[in-house]
Structure formats: C-alpha cells, structure tokens
Amino acid sequence: MAPEEYDCIVIGAGIQGSFTAYHLAKHKKSTLLLEQFALPHTRGSSHGQSRIIRKSYNEDVYIHMMEESYELWSLLEREAGVALHRHTGLLVMGPENGKDFQCIKGSVEKNKIPVVELQRHEFSQRIPNVNLTEGDAAFVENTAGILYADRAIRAAQMIFQQHGGVIKDGQKVLQIEPGSMVTVSTGSGVYRAKSLVITAGPWANTLLKHVGLQLPLKVVKINVCYWKEKVPGSYSLKNHFPCFIQLQPKEAEYDIYGIPSNEYPGLMKVCYHMGSETDPNERDKQMDKSDVDIVSRYISRCFPGLEPEPAVVESCLYTVTPDHHFVLDHHPTFNNIVIGAGFSGHGFKFGPIVGKMLSELSMGQKPSYDLSLFSTGRFHTHSRPNL
Known part of the structure; x- marks a missing residue:
C-alpha cells in the first residue's frame, strides 16, 4: 500500500x-x-488529574509565555465546553535572603503579577496548618491555580x-x-x-x-504522593487552601510542591521535584523511594495536619535537560x-x-x-x- x-x-x-x-x-x-x-x-x-499553573518564574520569557498560555487555556475551555482550570492561588515559600526566592519575587514584581506578601506574624492566620521555616519568607501569587491534566x-x-x-x-x-x-x-x-x-x-x-x-x-521517575489529612478538609479546595512551592527545603537540594486535596478526597498531593534516573521502558523496576522519604520529613516538620506516610503513591516521568x-x-x-x-x-x-x-x-x-x-x-x- x-x-x-x-x-x-x-x-x-x-x-x-x-x-x-x-x-x-x-x-x-x-x-x-x-x-x-x-x-x-x-x-x-x-x-494525572492535576498540575499547577502559575506565572511565578525567574525568567521573563516564561512569564510572558504564560500570559498567553492562560489565554489559550481559556480558549480551549470555551471550544471544548469543559472546565480545565481552577483558581487557588500559589503560596511560594523559601529562604528570605536566598537567591531563588529573591529572583522569583523580583521577577513577579517587575512584571506586575498580582501577589500578596505574607509577613511572618500573620502567616499562621492566613495559611493555617503550615509551619513556615525559620528564616523563610512567603508570598501568594493570586492568579495561580490547578489545571485538570x-x-x-x-x-x-x-x-x-x-x-x-x-x-x-x-x-x-x-x-x-x-x-x-x-x-x-x-x-x-x-x-x-x-x-x-x-x-x-x-x-x-x-x-x-x-x-x-x-x-x-535524563529521564527520571517521580513518585507522585498523596498524604492523608488528619482532619478532613484541612488542606482542601473547599477551604481555599492554595497550591504551594517550597524553595530550597532544609531536607534536600530540589524544591517540594503541593496541590490541595481534590482528586482523592481527604488526600493532599505533595511531591519532591526530582526523582531517580530510569529507562522509560523499565520504569517499574526503579524502586527508589528516597524522594518519598524527603517529603515525609518535610511534612513532619511543616505540615502537621498531614499523616507523614503517603496513602497513595503513583508515578510520572520527567525528561530533564x-x-x-x-x-x-x-x-x-x-x-x-x-x-x-x-x-x-x-x-x-x-x-x-x-x-x-x-x-x-x-x-x-x-x-x-x-x-x-x-x-x-x-x-x-x-x-x-x-x-
């Protein structure tokens, strides 16, 4: 033929x-x-069911690309007649004097992205059930949210x-x-x-x-972890809990991120932003759980309302330059x-x-x-x- x-x-x-x-x-x-x-x-x-959508980036080109990307996501929603995005805001935490936090904060301010800076004395009132690390600062990007992947x-x-x-x-x-x-x-x-x-x-x-x-x-396998709320709803969309990124956590080299409980009722998605190298055709043989241990230690320290052992562990692949x-x-x-x-x-x-x-x-x-x-x-x- x-x-x-x-x-x-x-x-x-x-x-x-x-x-x-x-x-x-x-x-x-x-x-x-x-x-x-x-x-x-x-x-x-x-x-998977969820991804973070946000404009908080170091690089202007990513911020400008995201401005149009938001418009195109909205266009697809209208064309398909289905909701693809939900607004939650994004909590960004990191060492106040750290390069990464300062670069992102400076970049969002320069590009006039709506953010609310959280002072330490008001943090626990604005963001309950989260312990802000000593020496960390925080802000919330108002336009961020969740994509239904x-x-x-x-x-x-x-x-x-x-x-x-x-x-x-x-x-x-x-x-x-x-x-x-x-x-x-x-x-x-x-x-x-x-x-x-x-x-x-x-x-x-x-x-x-x-x-x-x-x-x-480099292809790495990510353990996508969901952690049980001790009190159901503590970190939920219904309670307006935001997505978050923890820059430079004390536990490890790479960032930790989280999405409020939604796809599995009573379970919050919290993951380490790196994994172990693998062959994509042999991913199920890669059993390394060191990333899960890192997140468990972080949750024990900073998210007291979550059980520090994952209730569900799925997997995803990153292809990293x-x-x-x-x-x-x-x-x-x-x-x-x-x-x-x-x-x-x-x-x-x-x-x-x-x-x-x-x-x-x-x-x-x-x-x-x-x-x-x-x-x-x-x-x-x-x-x-x-x-």
Whole structure:
C-alpha cells in the first residue's frame, strides 16, 4: 500500500504533541498525531488529574509565555465546553535572603503579577496548618491555580479531530527517514509528510537516533504522593487552601510542591521535584523511594495536619535537560524536523503556547517568542530546576 501523506506528522500525543497538532489543524494543515501506546495511558509525563499553573518564574520569557498560555487555556475551555482550570492561588515559600526566592519575587514584581506578601506574624492566620521555616519568607501569587491534566489532553485532542486531525494510537515508531518528505514507519503503517514534529517525552532520544541526533536528556521517575489529612478538609479546595512551592527545603537540594486535596478526597498531593534516573521502558523496576522519604520529613516538620506516610503513591516521568529549560528547535541538519523535548517537570502549563511555537516552526513561520533559551546548540550552563 502507498504511504499515507500529510502536511505534518506529530509523534507523541502528550500535552505538547496534542497542542502542536491542535494548532496545525486549526491552520488547515492535514496532520497525523501518532502515539505508541493505546490512549489514554499513564506511561509518560502528561497523565494525572492535576498540575499547577502559575506565572511565578525567574525568567521573563516564561512569564510572558504564560500570559498567553492562560489565554489559550481559556480558549480551549470555551471550544471544548469543559472546565480545565481552577483558581487557588500559589503560596511560594523559601529562604528570605536566598537567591531563588529573591529572583522569583523580583521577577513577579517587575512584571506586575498580582501577589500578596505574607509577613511572618500573620502567616499562621492566613495559611493555617503550615509551619513556615525559620528564616523563610512567603508570598501568594493570586492568579495561580490547578489545571485538570487528563481532561485537558482529551479536550485538545477532541478539538484537533474536529478540525480534521487524525490520531493513530498503538503505533510505535520503528524508523524515520529524513528528506523533503519525511517518512515515518510504524508497526502498522508507513506515513509521509512535509514536516515532522517530535514530542515523544522520555522517548525523545530513542526517536532522535533515527535522524542522527542525541540530546543531553535524563529521564527520571517521580513518585507522585498523596498524604492523608488528619482532619478532613484541612488542606482542601473547599477551604481555599492554595497550591504551594517550597524553595530550597532544609531536607534536600530540589524544591517540594503541593496541590490541595481534590482528586482523592481527604488526600493532599505533595511531591519532591526530582526523582531517580530510569529507562522509560523499565520504569517499574526503579524502586527508589528516597524522594518519598524527603517529603515525609518535610511534612513532619511543616505540615502537621498531614499523616507523614503517603496513602497513595503513583508515578510520572520527567525528561530533564542540564539547565532545566525546554528544547524547542529545528533539527540542526533537517530543517523540516522540529523537536519539542526536555520539559523538565514544569512544561504542562505551557502546553498551548509550546504547541503554538512548535507548529510555527513546523510551518516555517517566525516563532511568537525568542527561542534562543531553548535551542539545541546550548547545554553549557546549569541552573536550578523550575516547577
């Protein structure tokens, strides 16, 4: 049989790939979205019920991207007729004189993001059931909240299909042949397109081998933990408890974050923002629980209303770059192959705007934002991870 032909093929139907396909289809490009697993699935990085959405970042480019991303999330809500976001606010805590806290605080103030600074003497009244670490300061970003992750992916894929897009799941890519028409072979078919976008998450380097490129991407398994409230509702959305980020906790090198109890009644999601390196195909053999122990110690010290042993432990994969910034770029040799990778555990909320920029690169347009921070030609500096 002759290969099916499209304007563009997108490999990987997580949030980045689904939004890339969504934007391409809305630009009337015939688009195929390929996924190796049967949809929906829990083997990658985009599944689960909740993610934090916020603008509190060190870098102006992320803040500006998030401003448009909020607009695009709202647009998808209207198109799909389903709620994808809930406002909660975001509590940011960290060493008052620490570089990370000062940089984020300075950045949100410069960009006029609405925040409320919490003085230590009023903290316990404003944020009950949380012990602020000695020497830490805190503020609340008012515009932040929760994204409903699984619901969001379904919505983006639904609108993509309404615009004529084609999804083929259960199709593992076996070969990619570059050329003026890129050929993609799976176990079930052969497909050709004028351009290709690779958004394969933890499997990015597996696919990039086919086109002679390897990026410094590390895949880590994250233990996603839910902790039982001693008094039901103490940390719940109904009681207006915010999401939070703890910068530079005493227990460990990386940040800790949390989302109020919602998806599992009476259980609050609190996780360490790093995990143990793994092969994405062998993740279930990675049994390291050191991240769970870190969060348990933190909860014992700072969240007295939670049981310090997790009630539910699920898992997720991060694909981490050395500097914890994304990869959004053309292949250095094949200009009609575009790469979206290395979202380093903080990319979900950027899905709509990342998809827009990857689609722009695929169509040969100038991207909406300066992508120099995200080029494949960097990887010479290291910085703290973002959430």
